[in-house]
Structures are given as structure tokens and as C-alpha cells.
Amino acid sequence: MDRPFAITLPVGSSRANHTGSWRVERPVYVDRLPPCNDACPAGENIQGWLYHAESGDYATAWATLVEENPLPAIMGRVCFHPCETACNRVRVDEAVGINAVERFLGDTAIARGWRLPEPGPDTGRRVLVVGAGPAGLSATYHLRRAGHAVTLVDGASRLGGMLRYGIPAYRLPRQVLDAEVGRILEMGVEVVLGRSVDDIAAARDELGADAVFLAVGAQLGRRVSIPAGDSAKVIDAVTFLHRVAEDDPPLLGRRVVVYGGGDTALDAARTARRLGATDATIVYRRNRAKMPAHAEEVEQALGEGVTVRWLSTIERFEGERLLIEKMALNAEGFPEPTGELEELDADALVLALGQDTDLSLLEGSEVHVADGVVPVAESMMTDVPGVFAGGDAAPSDRTATVAVGHGKRAARGIDAYLAGRAFERPARHALAAFERLNTWYYADAPRTHRPELERVRRQTNFEEVVGGLTEDNALFEARRCLSCGNCFECDNCFGVCPDNAVIKLGSGNRYEIDYDYCKGCGICVTECPSGAIEMVPERI
Amino acid sequence: MTETRVHFYQVGSFAVGNRLLSDADRTVQASPERTNSLDAGHRACQGCGEALGARYALDAAMRATGGRLVAVNATGCLEVFSTPFPETSWRIAWLHSLFGNAPAVATGVAAAMRAKGRDDVRVVGQAGDGGTVDIGFGTLSGLFERNDDVLFICYDNEGYMNTGVQRSAATPPTARTATSEALGADPGNVFGQGKDLPRLAMAHDIPYVATATVADLHDLERKVERAMTFRGARYLHVLVPCPLGWGAASADTVRLARLAAESGFFPVFEAEHGVVTGVRRIRRRVGVEEYLRPQRRFAHLFAGEGRPDLVARLQALADANIQRYGLAPEEE
Numbered sequence: 001m002d003r004p005f006a007i008t009l010p011v012g013s014s015r016a017n018h019t020g021s022w023r024v025e026r027p028v029y030v031d032r033l034p035p036c037n038d039a040c041p042a043g044e045n046i047q048g049w050l051y052h053a054e055s056g057d058y059a060t061a062w063a064t065l066v067e068e069n070p071l072p073a074i075m076g077r078v079c080f081h082p083c084e085t086a087c088n089r090v091r092v093d094e095a096v097g098i099n100a101v102e103r104f105l106g107d108t109a110i111a112r113g114w115r116l117p118e119p120g121p122d123t124g125r126r127v128l129v130v131g132a133g134p135a136g137l138s139a140t141y142h143l144r145r146a147g148h149a150v151t152l153v154d155g156a157s158r159l160g161g162m163l164r165y166g167i168p169a170y171r172l173p174r175q176v177l178d179a180e181v182g183r184i185l186e187m188g189v190e191v192v193l194g195r196s197v198d199d200i201a202a203a204r205d206e207l208g209a210d211a212v213f214l215a216v217g218a219q220l221g222r223r224v225s226i227p228a229g230d231s232a233k234v235i236d237a238v239t240f241l242h243r244v245a246e247d248d249p250p251l252l253g254r255r256v257v258v259y260g261g262g263d264t265a266l267d268a269a270r271t272a273r274r275l276g277a278t279d280a281t282i283v284y285r286r287n288r289a290k291m292p293a294h295a296e297e298v299e300q301a302l303g304e305g306v307t308v309r310w311l312s313t314i315e316r317f318e319g320e321r322l323l324i325e326k327m328a329l330n331a332e333g334f335p336e337p338t339g340e341l342e343e344l345d346a347d348a349l350v351l352a353l354g355q356d357t358d359l360s361l362l363e364g365s366e367v368h369v370a371d372g373v374v375p376v377a378e379s380m381m382t383d384v385p386g387v388f389a390g391g392d393a394a395p396s397d398r399t400a401t402v403a404v405g406h407g408k409r410a411a412r413g414i415d416a417y418l419a420g421r422a423f424e425r426p427a428r429h430a431l432a433a434f435e436r437l438n439t440w441y442y443a444d445a446p447r448t449h450r451p452e453l454e455r456v457r458r459q460t461n462f463e464e465v466v467g468g469l470t471e472d473n474a475l476f477e478a479r480r481c482l483s484c485g486n487c488f489e490c491d492n493c494f495g496v497c498p499d500n501a502v503i504k505l506g507s508g509n510r511y512e513i514d515y516d517y518c519k520g521c522g523i524c525v526t527e528c529p530s531g532a533i534e535m536v537p538e539r540i
Numbered sequence: 541m542t543e544t545r546v547h548f549y550q551v552g553s554f555a556v557g558n559r560l561l562s563d564a565d566r567t568v569q570a571s572p573e574r575t576n577s578l579d580a581g582h583r584a585c586q587g588c589g590e591a592l593g594a595r596y597a598l599d600a601a602m603r604a605t606g607g608r609l610v611a612v613n614a615t616g617c618l619e620v621f622s623t624p625f626p627e628t629s630w631r632i633a634w635l636h637s638l639f640g641n642a643p644a645v646a647t648g649v650a651a652a653m654r655a656k657g658r659d660d661v662r663v664v665g666q667a668g669d670g671g672t673v674d675i676g677f678g679t680l681s682g683l684f685e686r687n688d689d690v691l692f693i694c695y696d697n698e699g700y701m702n703t704g705v706q707r708s709a710a711t712p713p714t715a716r717t718a719t720s721e722a723l724g725a726d727p728g729n730v731f732g733q734g735k736d737l738p739r740l741a742m743a744h745d746i747p748y749v750a751t752a753t754v755a756d757l758h759d760l761e762r763k764v765e766r767a768m769t770f771r772g773a774r775y776l777h778v779l780v781p782c783p784l785g786w787g788a789a790s791a792d793t794v795r796l797a798r799l800a801a802e803s804g805f806f807p808v809f810e811a812e813h814g815v816v817t818g819v820r821r822i823r824r825r826v827g828v829e830e831y832l833r834p835q836r837r838f839a840h841l842f843a844g845e846g847r848p849d850l851v852a853r854l855q856a857l858a859d860a861n862i863q864r865y866g867l868a869p870e871e872e
Contacts, residue, residue: 014581014622014629022586054550055560440798440824443552479550479560488550491557495569495757496794498591500580504572507559517580521587521783522791529551535791 019499023520025535027493027513032432032485032531036098039086041397042069042138042404046083046098047486053101053478054488059114061478062105066116069404070141070184071134073110073176076103077466078167079401080294088434088484094447097469097477104474110179119187120147125418128153128209130197130361133161134400135215135391137184138407139414144187146415151207152189155196157246159185161217162392163400165242166264168271169462200365200387211386211414214367214374215407218355218392226349228317237268237352244271253347255279257322259314260352261291266298268350269306273459281344282308285327285335300452304459311335312342314349322346357393371395379413379423380406388413432485436531441492445480448473487511487532493524553758567757568599575602575631577611582629584621587790589780589797590668590695593754594618597693597778598632600764601664608661609633610649614642614671617702618695642667644679646690654689662768665692669710670700673735684744687772691764694737694775697782705785709735712805713857714850715837717785722840731853741775742814748774750810754781755798759820763810779806787836799831804858807865819865828855 034047045064052061065072076099087095108114125148129136132154140150158164159181163172185191197203204212221236228234235250237258243250256272258265261284269280282301284291287310291298302308313335315323322344327335356372367374367382367389373396374382374389381388390406392398409425416423451467458465469477487510494502494511501518502511525533551558557570568574577598584591601609610633613619619636622629637645646665653661665683667676672694683690699717700706707717707729714728722728741749747770752760760778767774781788781796788796800806801820805828808820829851832838841847862868 012628014579014583014627017581017583017627019581019583441551441554443550443554481550483550489557489559490551490555491566491570492555495556495567496592498584498588498595498793499582500576500578500595506572514580519586521793522789523587523592523793526791527794529555 018516019519020501020514020516023515023518024538024540025520025522026515026518026538027520027522027524027533028536029487029510029513030485030532030534031429031487032436033429034432034484034486035086035088036083036096038428038431039082040405041082041399041402042075043408044068044083047481047483049105050096050098050101050478050481051483051486051488053105053474054481056475058105058108062109062114063117065102065105068408070116070138071106071180071404072102073106074134074163074172074180075401075404076100076106077172077176077464078163080399082401088432088437089480089482091434092439092442092482093444096480096482097447097450100448100450100469101474101478104469104471106180107176107468110176116141116183116187117145119144122149123147123418125149125210126151126208127414128204128207128212129215130154130200130203130212131161131215131217131391131393132156132159132191133215133217133391133403134163135217135403135407135410136161136213137181138404139213139215139390139411140189140407141184141187142408142411143414144184144189146411148415148418150189151192151209153192153195153197153203155194157194159191159193161215162219165245166238166267167400168241168244168267170270170274170458170465171267173464197361200361200367210418211388213380213407213410213414214382214387214389214393215391215403216357216359216361216393218357218398220356220358221351222354222356223351224353226314226317228349229319231319232317233348234317235348235350237264237350238355240268240350241271244275249275252277252350255320255345255347256281256350257314257344257346257348258282258350258352260284260354261286261293262352262354263293263297264355265352266293266301266306268352270301270304272350273304273306274462276460279345280306281346282306283312283314283324283344284308284310285313287311287329290333300465303455305455309344313337315341317346317349320345320347322349355392355398359393378425379416380410381413381417381423386417429485432531437482437484438527438529438531439482441490441527441529442482445476447480448477483530485531488530490529492527492529493533496523496527498523556757567761568603569596569757569761574599575607577602577630577632578622579629579631581627582622583624584617585784585790587783587793588617588621589754589782589793590618590697591621592793593695593760593778593780594666596754596757596760597666597764597776598664600761601662601691601768602632604765604768605662610635610653610661610663612637612642612646612649612663612665614665614667614676615639616668616671617697618666618668620702639671640675641679642671642676643683643690643692646692647679647683647686647688650689663690665690667692667694668701669694669696669698670708672696673709673737677735681740681744684741684746684773684775687746689771689773691767691774691776694777695780696777697780697785699782699785701782701785709733710737712854714841714854716840717837727840727847728837738775738777738809738811741777742811744773745814746773746775747771748810748812749777750775751777751779751806751808753779753797753801753806753808755794755801756808756820759808766810785837787839788834792834796831796834799826802826803828803831804862804867805831805854807861807867809865816865819867822862822867822869825869828858
């Protein structure tokens with residue numbers, strides 16, 4: 001070596017000095033599970049599709065979305081968005097309007113005619129799906145993607161199940177429903193409408209189905225015995241909404257009382273208003289805080305002139321008079337009768353006291369029924385091999401989104417069953433908790449609210465109440481996403497390293513730590529906005 | 541200082557980069573093409589704020605001057621950890637002479653360039669707070685007074701950290717150092733002493749004076765670029781937390797710099813020809829306690845019953861800064 005005495009390194013660099021040897025902990029890039037994804041009953045990769053929406057690449061965003069859920073325009077309207085409740089941004093300002101962006105993507109896809117992915121290569125297997133509601137449609141889509149043939153059977157005359165016959169058109173316009181259902185049918189599905197399956201084993205044999213998915217919903221309105229005169233008009237909410245959906249609304253008169261406190265009660269009362277009722281009154285036995293209906297639905301109903309008698313039960317319905325008894329909450333929060341009675345004028349009473357599943361098709365089969373629903377394993381399989389159940393027919397929260405999630409999981413369960421594999425749920429990352437974020441870096445940006453149809457207009461027609469976002473708004477809203485637990489390439493780690501030990505790999509490829517020089521100070525971890533780096537002890 | 545914040549994408553312009561911004565709107569540090577004026581392999585402690593500040597400032601100066609830059613360094617941590625013979629971490633033209641004469645050497649380099657007709661080559665002098673506010677102050681004041689064409693940058697970590705954490709005239713009151721022990725009725729550094737160098741620089745009526753921290757990169761880079769648009773003496777004072785001397789976690793360097801600014805304890809502003817022309821307003825105001833508590837040099841203010849009286853006096857200093865420069869957040 002031709003170097004002067006005592007000089008061991010070439011002058012002009014310190015790079016031979018590998019300071020990485022000082023380290024006792026090393027930073028490691030991780031992906032964590034964003035709380036929105038964690039909370040989504042349909043298992044959507046919300047952070048994943050928002051990431052593409054942020055750059056205005058709606059086609060990729062939509063394609064990422066429909067990997068999990070083929071009904072974004074519907075879900076963007078009817079889902080009660082537990083994702084937004086879980087959203088970490090709640091603790092910064094307001095939750096990201098995920099549902100509104102989902103709807104925007106769904107509507108954009110319909111307007112531009114984007115198509116679902118092609119079906120998978122034919123497996124030669126056939127699955128019978130009973131019920132064309134959200135669970136059945138979701139299962140059909142995922143089964144077709146796996147290459148299985150599907151026979152979709154429904155007793156109604158049109159597809160959609162409760163999406164069509166339970167949810168009023170002002171919440172879900174029918175052209176949206178038809179567009180998203182039609183797109184699934186384009187994948188090649190054998191559809192049998194107007195046919196009730198009454199013997200599951202026989203139907204399975206007749207159609208040569210290798211597996212069955214039961215998604216029959218909860219279509220029976222629960223009734224209670226209320227003493228009523230002969231002339232009293234009493235109808236259950238499911239039947240009422242079903243007839244309205246079929247353009248055959250029953251005549252209820254001008255004063256309609258709805259009994260119950262769930263979303264269906266609100267749907268019934270708001271529908272009655274639109275059919276011309278001057279008074280639509282909900283009678284509910286507990287108070288507003290205890291009401292199971294979703295708060296924004298209650299808000300919208302009250303805004304449309306629906307009135308509510310809180311803490312009341314119905315005693316008797318005679319002629320045009322309804323006798324209601326006032327209740328009081330006891331120490332445990334349960335309503336107790338007070339003996340105080342009141343009269344209410346009413347032309348008709350709509351009962352919205354819950355729904356039951358018609359499982360008569362399982363009579364004589366070996367499928368076990370408990371508490372009016374079908375117990376299922378994690379794969380959604382019942383105790384009869386090859387028979388799966390989901391949606392309202394299985395134990396669940398009974399929302400459309402849960403049904404979509406059931407449909408997907410059942411399709412995966414069926415796929416595993418047909419292949420003779422054990423069903424395994426994909427591994428989940430650790431949760432991206434708020435405490436791991438560095439929210440300093442996020443720009444202040446309050447939420448964009450979807451416009452609502454002005455009240456007077458919406459009391460008399462079935463036009464959609466909640467409007468959509470414009471493209472500008474949707475983009476803004478998507479960009480409010482904190483990208484919890486997932487790198488979005490803000491360059492912070494690359495910038496804040498005092499030792500130049502972070503290597504930028506270029507757009508879309510994130511970063512890499514240069515462990516030759518990383519001293520393990522941890523600044524990159526502290527300053528990562530999304531909490532996508534963590535320190536792990538160095539093995540010494 | 542009327543920088544437009546980008547409001548519409550996640551991190552706007554608070555983070556180093558932003559995949560949806562044009563390259564011109566990102567920081568120099570976001571670019572893989574940055575100079576890395578101070579290269580890897582240097583021997584600064586883990587989480588060194590000064591190493592970070594020096595690379596930030598010099599990379600920005602390199603971009604602003606198209607790479608025609610000479611840096612003159614005073615003795616101090618920055619010089620010691622970057623150039624143990626025969627290594628050097630500097631990837632720019634760099635000189636070191638003595639502790640107290642860096643401003644004078646910088647003046648000499650600028651004069652030499654002028655004599656050679658090389659107006660295109662710009663000169664940066666740099667030092668820690670000891671080399672600036674104490675030992676180098678005489679020559680620095682001379683540089684200001686003559687309005688020599690030098691940008692002088694002070695990386696302020698509030699003490700002589702290289703030699704074992706002794707007090708400097710930039711050490712804040714109550715801070716424990718090896719020469720201001722946390723003992724007696726008035727523990728740590730005394731109140732009422734020390735020098736506010738940015739204001740002293742302003743008093744020289746030089747073209748440009750600015751303060752910055754390593755917690756706001758966009759602001760720091762913009763000030764370096766702004767400084768390079770002037771000819772004559774310019775002064776940039778950058779707060780660079782020192783994990784060793786401050787007794788702080790190495791991961792908290794940037795966070796502490798941010799808290800210093802957000803509490804008002806370290807005012808971030810800029811001035812031209814002796815007049816304040818812009819301030820970086822506080823975004824999420826915090827009390828000084830939030831800034832002081834993570835630092836062991838202030839531990840005696842919080843041990844046992846603590847010294848709320850002294851914390852209150854420090855808060856009063858921060859409040860006075862907020863008042864003097866108008867740092868209060870916009871909504872207040």
C-alpha cells in the first residue's frame with residue numbers, strides 16, 4: 001500500500017468507518033393493520049385503496065377495493081362504516097370520510113363502465129347459492145373469481161335481497177343496485193329467480209352442486225300480540241317495505257305509527273312520510289341513547305319531520321286510537337311500566353320489532369339450527385360438510401356489510417373445502433395504534449361532508465337523500481388518510497437520519513436501512529408519521 | 541416569511557418529501573441526488589442534531605450555489621467528529637483552522653475569491669455555539685461590521701459538548717452543565733446572563749439574520765436559499781439538540797427541536813437589515829414543561845417537589861419571545 005506513514009485509510013472519506021457496529025437496536029420497516037381495515041366487516045383494504053385514490057388513480061383504487069367487496073357503490077350508501085368509528089384521524093380532527101370516497105369510487109366505476117376481474121379458470125365444480133342478497137352476491141363474485149360455477153337461486157322476482165326489498169330507494173337508488181348486481185352477473189352466473197328452495201338436500205342433488213351456501217336473510221317480520229280491534233290496520237315493517245319496493249304500497253292513511261327502535265323502524269317511518277303520511281310517529285320503549293338505530297339515520301329522520309315517542313310501549317290499538325303506556329328506566333337502565341297511559345291518533349300501525357330467518361328449508365336436513373340461526377365454523381361451514389351459511393341466517397350483526405364479509409369468507413371456505421384443504425384465515429398484522437403515529441406531520445384538514453337533499457324535497461319523494469362527493473372533494477377526503485401503519489413515502493426517515501443510513505429506493509419501492517452506518521438512534525422511528533418503523537433489539 | 545403550506549395532501553409540506561408534490565416543492569433532503577455534504581461514517585453520537593443540521597444547511601447551500609461553495613469550520617464537535625486524521629466525512633471544499641478564528645478565515649477565503657475574480661464561489665463559515673457566541677465572537681463581529689460576503693452558520697446545542705458539556709453563553713438558565721451544577725438555591729445555569737446572538741447580529745444591521753431548527757426542514761432550507769440571494773454578511777442560527785449534553789433520548793432530537801419552537805422557548809424568525817421580516821408562528825402551542833421534562837439537564841426542576849418557581853421563570857422567557865416576535869398561533 002502506497003500510503004504515508006500511519007495513514008491507514010484513503011484520505012477523503014469516512015465510509016470505511018462502519019458506525020453500524022455501535023448499534024444495540026435496529027430500525028425495521030413494518031406494515032401494520034390500520035384500524036379501518038381492522039374494523040371493516042367486509043375485510044376491505046381501505047388504507048390500500050385510499051392510497052391510490054390519493055394520487056387520483058381511481059381505477060387502481062377501485063380495483064383494489066373490489067378485490068374484497070364487489071359492491072362499493074352500494075356499500076358507499078348503506079354501510080354504517082365502522083371504519084370511520086375506528087379511524088385514528090378522529091383523534092386529530094374528524095374521521096376520514098371513507099364511506100363517501102367509497103361511494104365516489106363506486107359511482108365513478110359505474111359511470112365509466114369499469115368491469116370486475118375476469119373469472120378464474122374453470123374448476124369444474126358448481127356451488128348452489130341460496131339467496132341473492134349481499135351475502136349471496138358477494139359469495140357468487142368470489143366463487144366465480146376462484147373458477148367455480150355458481151347457481152344463484154332466489155324466491156323473489158328480482159336480485160338484491162334486502163338491498164332491494166328492505167332498504168328504501170331514497171337510501172339506495174335502484175339503478176345503482178342494478179348496475180353493481182349486473183356487473184357480477186357478467187362474470188357468468190346461472191340465475192334462478194322466483195323459486196324458493198324448500199329442501200336443501202334435494203336442491204343440491206338436482207343441481208349437481210358440490211357445495212351450498214345458505215344466505216336466505218331474515219325476511220320474517222317479528223310480531224307481538226297487541227290487542228287490536230277488527231278495523232285496526234297493522235302491518236309488519238318487512239312486508240311494508242317489500243311492497244313499497246315492488247311498487248305496491250299498502251294504504252296506511254295519514255297518521256302512521258311505527259313500533260320499534262331499529263333502523264328498519266326509521267326506514268318505515270321515513271317511507272310512510274314519503275307516501276303521504278302527515279304524521280309519522282315512532283313509538284320506542286327506551287330513550288334515544290339506548291336506541292339501536294344508527295345516529296345519523298335518526299338525525300335524518302327527525303330532520304324529515306318524523307317524531308318519536310321515547311319511553312313508550314303500545315297497550316292497545318282500537319279503531320283510530322292507539323293507547324300507549326309511558327315507561328321509566330330503572331337503575332339498571334331497563335324500561336319499566338309506569339301505569340301512565342296516553343292516547344295517540346293513528347290510522348295504521350307498522351311493527352318494526354326485529355326480523356327472523358325462515359329456515360323451513362332445513363327441516364328434515366341435518367343442518368343444526370340454534371336460536372333461529374345456523375351456527376357456523378370460522379369457514380362459515382355448518383355442521384354438515386359442504387353446506388355453508390352466512391348473512392342474517394348466521395349469527396351476526398345483521399348489516400349488509402357483515403353479509404358481504406360472510407359471503408367472501410364462505411367463498412374462501414367453500415374453495416378450501418372443494419380443494420380438500422383446511423380453511424385458514426390470512427394472518428393479520430399487528431394493529432396500527434394511534435400512539436405509534438407522529439401526527440405532527442399531517443396537515444390540518446377538516447372533513448368534507450356529503451351534501452344532503454334539502455328537507456322539504458325529500459319528504460315527498462324517493463330521490464336519494466345523501467348526495468355524493470365531487471371529484472375535488474373525494475380527492476381531498478382521500479388525502480386526509482393518515483396511512484396508519486403503512487409507509488406512504490414521505491421521505492422523513494430518509495431526511496432525518498443524521499448518518500445518511502437510509503437508502504431511498506425510488507417511487508413505489510420505499511426505503512432500506514443501510515446497517516453498515518445506522519447507529520440505531522431511532523430518530524426515523526420517532527419521526528415516521530405513520531408508525532411504519534420499529535426498533536428491535538440487535539442480536540449481540 | 542410567507543411560505544405557502546401545501547394543505548391538500550396528508551403531510552402537506554411538513555414532512556421531508558411528499559410523493560404527490562413536484563420535485564421543486566420537496567426539500568433538498570428528499571432527493572437521492574442531494575450532496576450529502578457530511579457523509580456517513582462520521583463519529584457523531586447517535587442522534588446528533590448538529591450532524592443533521594450541518595447536512596441540512598450545507599446541502600441546501602450546495603443546491604443554491606450550484607456546488608460552488610467553500611466551508612470554513614471552527615473547532616468543535618462538528619470538526620472533531622467529521623475529520624479524525626486521516627479521515628474526512630466532508631464531500632465539499634472544507635477548511636479548519638482554529639477555535640476562535642473561523643469567521644476571520646472565512647473572510648480571508650471570501651477575499652481570496654474576490655481577488656481571483658471568482659464571484660461565483662460562495663463562502664460559508666460554521667461553528668458550534670461556543671465557537672460563535674464565546675470564542676469566535678470577536679472575529680464574527682468584525683465580519684459583520686465589515687459586511688464581508690460570508691454566510692455564517694451557528695449550530696447551537698447550548699454548550700461545549702465536545703469537551704464534556706461545559707456552559708457557554710448560549711446555555712439556557714437552570715440547565716445543568718459540568719460548570720453549572722444543579723446545586724444550591726439557584727441550581728444550574730444562572731438567569732440574566734448569556735448572549736442572544738441573533739439579536740446581536742441584527743444590531744450590526746447586516747443584510748440577513750435568521751433562526752431555524754432541525755425540526756422544520758422546509759423552513760431551514762428556505763432560509764439558507766434566501767441567505768444566498770444576498771451579498772454581504774449573513775447569519776443563520778440553527779438549534780441542534782444534543783442527546784449527550786442535554787441528557788435526552790437519541791430518538792428525540794427532532795422532537796425536542798420541535799418542542800423548543802412550539803413552546804416559544806426558541807423563537808424562529810428572520811430579519812433583513814436589522815428589521816424582523818417574518819416569523820414561524822407556533823402551530824400547536826405547548827408549555828415549556830413539555831420541552832424541559834424529557835431533558836436530564838433540567839431534571840432538578842422536576843425531582844421531588846420540583847422547582848415550579850424556576851419553571852415559571854422559564855415559561856416567562858418563552859412568553860416574552862412569543863410576545864416580542866408575535867409567535868402565537870393564528871387562531872389565538
